[in-house]
Amino acid sequence: MTAGIDHLTTSGTFSLDGGTWEVDNNVWIVGDGTEALVIDAAHDADAIERALAGRRLSAIVCTHAHNDHIDAAPALAARTGAPVLLHPDDLPLWRQTHPDRAPDGELADGQELTVAGTRLTVLHTPGHAPGAVCLYAPELSAVFTGDTLFAGGPGATGRSFSHFPTIIDSIRERLLTLPPQTVVHTGHGDSTTIGAERPHLQEWLDRGH
Structure with missing residues (x-):
């Protein structure tokens, strides 16, 4: 059985460069009725654990290490035994939030993660953060982009x-x-969708100048 995608929204704060902002984050869970993988353990380990509904958690994947995407990762890892995975280029950002707890493993471009028989390929996509990654799941016709690409344009690059x-x-x-x-x-x-965003590349380039 092909894995499915579950989604929940959690709320908290994002802090960087001396500022703090209220934010809502998307947490994505890829899996079947038995096992799952979490993409970005944001803000609320209790809510994420409830959404897992007893499934075995194989990994907690961080698309990047801004605090709003990783703040609940250690707590979720402690409850489930799942490893926290992060691209090593984002370790300086990770340490701002979790100075005493390192990630458990590294993500690398081209690496493949498998959950419930479904493959997710790691794409290193720096820019929003040095170690930002996206996860492409061709069998699900889905890509999980973190803060690299949004509906309407690229992630922020002003910090x-x-x-x-x-x-x-x-x-x-x-x-x-x-x-x-x-x-x-x-x-x-x-x-x-990729098709909806692709025509706007030139607009984003013009906006960036």
């Missing part, structure tokens, strides 16, 4: 550790090359 030309390169080379029907499941806000 530390971010770079606008880099995120544009990541989106153009790693995401807009995916099939147009691929559903983009984002870190915040509504989902979209």
Whole structure:
């Protein structure tokens, strides 16, 4: 049986460069009735654990290490025994939130994670953060983009550790090359598709200058 996708929204704060903002985050759970994988354990380990409904958690995957995407990861790992996985380029950001608890494993470009018989390929997509990754699941016609690509454009690049030309390169080379029907499941806000976002690349380039 092919895995399915569950979604919940959690609320908390995002803090960086001395500012703090209220945010709602998307938490994505990929799995079947037996096992699951969590993408971005944001804010509320209790709510995520309830959504797992007793399924075995194989991994907690961090699309990047801004605090609003990782703040509940250690607590969820402690309850479930699942490893926390992060691209090593985001360790400086991780340590701002969890200085005394390292991730359990590394993510690398091209790495494949399997849950419930479904393959997710890690795409390193720096720009919003140095170690930002997306997870592409062709069997589900889905890509989980964290804060790299949203409905309407790229993730923010106005704060530390971010770079606008880099995120544009990541989106153009790693995401807009995916099939147009691929559903983009984002870190915040509504989902979209690759086909809906692809025509706007030039607008984003113009906006960035």
